[in-house]
Amino acid sequence: MAQDLKVRGLCWGPHPARRIIEEISFDVSAGSTTVIVGANGAGKSTLLRSIYRQNRPDAGQVMVGGRDIWQIPARDSARLIAAVLQEVAPDFAFTVQEVVAMGRIPHHDSLFSRRRADDAIIAQALSDFELADFADRPFSGLSGGEKQRALLARAIVQQPQLIVLDEPTNHLDIRHQLEIIQMLRRLDMTVLVTLHDLNLAAALADQVLVMRDGRICALGPPKAVLTPDTIRTAFEVAADIDCHPRTGRPRFSFDLLP
Numbered sequence: 607m608a609q610d611l612k613v614r615g616l617c618w619g620p621h622p623a624r625r626i627i628e629e630i631s632f633d634v635s636a637g638s639t640t641v642i643v644g645a646n647g648a649g650k651s652t653l654l655r656s657i658y659r660q661n662r663p664d665a666g667q668v669m670v671g672g673r674d675i676w677q678i679p680a681r682d683s684a685r686l687i688a689a690v691l692q693e694v695a696p697d698f699a700f701t702v703q704e705v706v707a708m709g710r711i712p713h714h715d716s717l718f719s720r721r722r723a724d725d726a727i728i729a730q731a732l733s734d735f736e737l738a739d740f741a742d743r744p745f746s747g748l749s750g751g752e753k754q755r756a757l758l759a760r761a762i763v764q765q766p767q768l769i770v771l772d773e774p775t776n777h778l779d780i781r782h783q784l785e786i787i788q789m790l791r792r793l794d795m796t797v798l799v800t801l802h803d804l805n806l807a808a809a810l811a812d813q814v815l816v817m818r819d820g821r822i823c824a825l826g827p828p829k830a831v832l833t834p835d836t837i838r839t840a841f842e843v844a845a846d847i848d849c850h851p852r853t854g855r856p857r858f859s860f861d862l863l864p
């Protein structure tokens with residue numbers, strides 16, 4: 607069962623005099639998807655780091671299913687939250703199957719135990735992400751997009767309540783980008799994801815959170831939030847928005863400001 611996410615008054619900075627994110631509060635209801643967008647350096651990845659328990663917040667709370675993830679053991683939070691990050695260890699000395707299988711570790715008593723049921727979960731993920739043919743190949747030899755799919759598969763086999771993804775469509779070709787978006791829409795999990803592509807954001811989001819200079823500058827459903835004014839404020843570009851003739855979703859094109 608997916609659980610809801612509540613973020614309250616979250617602040618973090620590398621030292622007390624420099625806050626990168628300030629007073630961030632928002633909710634993601636159980637099973638829904640929130641997409642975070644914003645210009646380079648707006649604080650998107652920094653916000654995610656306090657949510658998946660990498661940066662301990664200076665102030666504020668992150669609650670998943672009513673549990674403050676900074677107040678429970680790391681192992682318990684690993685059962686609640688999976689993260690797919692931009693920063694990938696350059697040389698995992700493991701096969702693709704071993705990397706995907708790592709997602710099961712939070713469910714085990716020891717690092718090396720594995721249950722028979724795990725094999726079916728891992729095989730399904732390898733198949734869903736078109737990785738079955740790569741299963742025995744070294745992870746380090748994969749292309750950027752194949753690595754990204756393997757890391758997504760690892761997060762899915764973790765069977766978390768909340769999945770946090772930082773730019774998961776980076777490195778992916780157009781078909782794989784669309785497939786990842788479709789796959790994320792079908793997940794029975796609460797999803798928090800950063801995306802740069804506003805067309806993909808509008809296709810995926812129940813709610814869009816726009817960040818600027820470490821703060822929330824807009825929050826709400828895609829059509830209400832992704833307006834020319836907000837886009838101009840957040841990205842300093844002019845946006846034209848029309849309606850996609852087939853899907854009915856907003857469609858964006860951009861220009862530099864005069």
Ligand SMILES: Nc1ncnc2c1ncn2[C@@H]1O[C@H](COP(=O)(O)OP(=O)(O)OP(=O)(O)O)[C@@H](O)[C@H]1O
Pocket residue numbers: 620626644645646647648649650651652653
């Ligand atoms: N540990 C740190 N020490 C100092 N500055 C940091 C630290 N972490 C992040 N920053 C700075 O905070 C700002 C926000 O960074 P962050 O990576 O969160 O932005 P972002 O919105 O994810 O950007 P991008 O779209 O480029 O990935 C940047 O200016 C970054 O250099």
